[in-house]
Amino acid sequence: MIRAARRRTGGFSLIEVSISLGILAFGLLTIAVMQIQALRDGSKGRHVYTAAMIAREQVEQIQRVPFSQITTKNWGDAAPWMGNVGLTQGPVTVDVQEADGNVSAEQLYNIAWQISTIPGSPDLRNVELEVTWVERNQPNAKPTRTGNPTVGMSTIVVNNSK
Numbered sequence: 001m002i003r004a005a006r007r008r009t010g011g012f013s014l015i016e017v018s019i020s021l022g023i024l025a026f027g028l029l030t031i032a033v034m035q036i037q038a039l040r041d042g043s044k045g046r047h048v049y050t051a052a053m054i055a056r057e058q059v060e061q062i063q064r065v066p067f068s069q070i071t072t073k074n075w076g077d078a079a080p081w082m083g084n085v086g087l088t089q090g091p092v093t094v095d096v097q098e099a100d101g102n103v104s105a106e107q108l109y110n111i112a113w114q115i116s117t118i119p120g121s122p123d124l125r126n127v128e129l130e131v132t133w134v135e136r137n138q139p140n141a142k143p144t145r146t147g148n149p150t151v152g153m154s155t156i157v158v159n160n161s162k
Contacts, residue, residue, distance in 0.1 A: 051131040051151035067159040075114045123159035
């Protein structure tokens with residue numbers, strides 16, 4: 001009789017082991033989902049950072065352009081003078097060098113400009129720039145002009161030659 005009582009209290013039942021394994025599996029699955037989300041968010045953050053660097057470089061470049069060359073243009077319109085002064089409009093591919101030495105395209109960004117005059121101020125130009133991209137495996141219905149993730153910058157260029 002004493003031996004039978006010891007056997008029943010000495011181990012785990014199949015139900016207890018099953019419940020423990022279920023809780024462990026749920027915890028590991030949760031950690032895996034969190035890891036996947038962290039990788040996606042890291043990718044998004046890298047894309048925002050790169051787009052901001054592209055936008056910043058382009059805005060700095062337009063600030064070096066003589067005011068007389070900066071003509072107005074709408075979103076999507078081609079402006080030949082932009083290429084002559086080092087500005088980019090349209091698609092830009094950012095390449096990444098991998099560990100094995102190969103270079104691959106990491107992301108495609110699209111650069112768009114709008115340049116307008118400020119009413120009543122002939123010596124000022126309002127310059128707006130946006131850099132957009134498409135996130136892979138992510139919905140892209142953003143509340144922006146294009147519906148894609150966007151980094152935008154704007155500046156006012158002043159005619160300092162007077």
